[in-house]
Amino acid sequence: MDIKSCYIGPEISPEQFIPEHLFLFLAKGILNGYDGSNYITMKSGDYCIVRKNHLARYNKQKENDEFEKVVVIFDEIFLKQFLEKHQLKKEKYKPKEAFIHLDKNEQIPSFISSLIPYYNGIGKIEKEIQDTKREELLLILLEMQPELYGVFFDFGKPEKINMEEFMNQNYKFNVGIERFAYLTGRSLSAFKRDFKQIFNETPNRWLIQKRLQEAYFLINKKKQKPSEIYIDLGFEDLSHFSFAFKKQFGMSPKNLL
Structure with missing residues (x-):
């Protein structure tokens, strides 16, 4: 074929x-x-x-x-x-x-x-x-x-689900806050309100911190290269990932290797 x-x-x-x-x-x-x-x-x-x-x-x-x-x-x-x-x-x-x-x-x-x-x-x-x-x-x-x-032939919209469980499972996906809100069955305003109550943080800040914590673990413990993990952690490019990592931890991700 x-x-x-x-x-x-x-x-x-x-x-x-x-x-x-x-x-x-x-x-x-x-x-x-x-x-x-x-x-x-x-x-x-x-x-x-x-x-x-x-x-x-x-x-x-x-x-x-x-x-x-x-x-x-x-x-x-x-x-x-x-x-x-x-x-x-x-x-x-x-x-x-x-x-x-x-x-x-x-x-x-x-x-x-x-x-x-x-x-x-x-x-x-x-x-x-x-x-x-x-x-x-x-x-x-x-x-x-x-x-x-x-x-x-199920044309319904996503139903309201457990946000904490969903976000901890899907934080690595590179999509906008609007998508996360839709998939958890909430309006954008309701999503932000519920998110603040559950995580005591804004969605954008939480996502960055969560992804960077996982990156630190993968580089420090698993000895994976930054170039191998940044896309799978939801970052669009390596330079953005490196900048955010250094801002969070005070060092370049390469310094952990």
Whole structure:
């Protein structure tokens, strides 16, 4: 199979918040994903669902200098139209993890191969065929694993959850305070108020301190290099991480090694 990396469906933000359900097929390479509590490793030929309203990140490794994937986005507008057209019966199924494992099925590789004639070589499938192919894939997935009805057709917003537990689990993700508020089922003002009561600190200051404390431990005890950990701790660049670390601890992170 030879298909270049491509996306089918509307563009979504590249941040670590997943705003829409997506199907991920790894054609070439290795992908390691993390959702705050669970890790997933995908190899060539593997595929999964990544759930909306979750935090997730991944890093990719090339094989023979190649990394190729196919991503199909199932946005809410498309899913509602699909549900109206097919009159499906919803099932209750709410897994906690962001990455949902899919059973091996010969229909999936065949579907991926069917995309090749429509691929334009620059990462896109022709717009006229996108919804037809998305509908075809969704029918295959629901036939394979009917419990996915409860995942795709749950259009509710995140419910109010335990903030302390959630933040201690997800502080390493590089997303804005608004995203954290939304995922804990709160307005921004309610999130800030509840956060102050629980942690006795503002969200931004707490996040920086929490990430830097973890960085200190990883560098001092685990002897990991700053360049190896700053992204996984939610910092956008190494210089920002080094500046914040020195401001917090009075020394450069390199001085701990």
